[in-house]
Amino acid sequence: MATKQRIVYGATTEWSTDGSTWANVPECKGLGVPTVEIEYQDATNFDSEGGYREYVAGLKDAGQITIPCGYTSAGYATAYGYMTAGTLVYFQTTLPLEEGQTTGDIFEFTGYVTPQLEQNEVGAIIAMNLAIRTSGAPTFTEGTAA
Secondary structure (H helix, E strand, O other), X not given: OOOOOOOOOOOEEEEEOOOOOOEEOOOEOOOOOOOOEEXXXXXXXXXXXXXXXOEEEXXXXXXXXXXXXXXXXXXXXXXXXXXXXXXXXXXXXXOOOOOOEOOOOEEEEEEEEEEEEOOOOOOOOOEEEEEEXXXXXXXXXXXXXX
């Protein structure tokens, strides 16, 4: 069977302040998709069998992610505006089509943005990262089959 792996080129990352009107994140260079971690609480007690610790699932956290971008004045200004206003930003990342798909997989999440310029040397492209503190549950929608 042929592989269905593909390169990132052709993916899109968009942002929005309302979750319905989207704009491309300017000069986006990489994927930023949250990884959910579950906090486990120690529930060990005198009756725990065999002297083993017992745990119960606690709260989930999608953590912090970074989306790498090329620097643009407008992109920085938008991100800086979101940061200073405390705006909860919606993000939507769509992957390139996998063989046999008519729409790509979509990851959506919300978070608070902090723009960060990279420490570049003479001759390097000015780069910027969007540091995002996620808030709430991310979602995944599998692309539709052809």
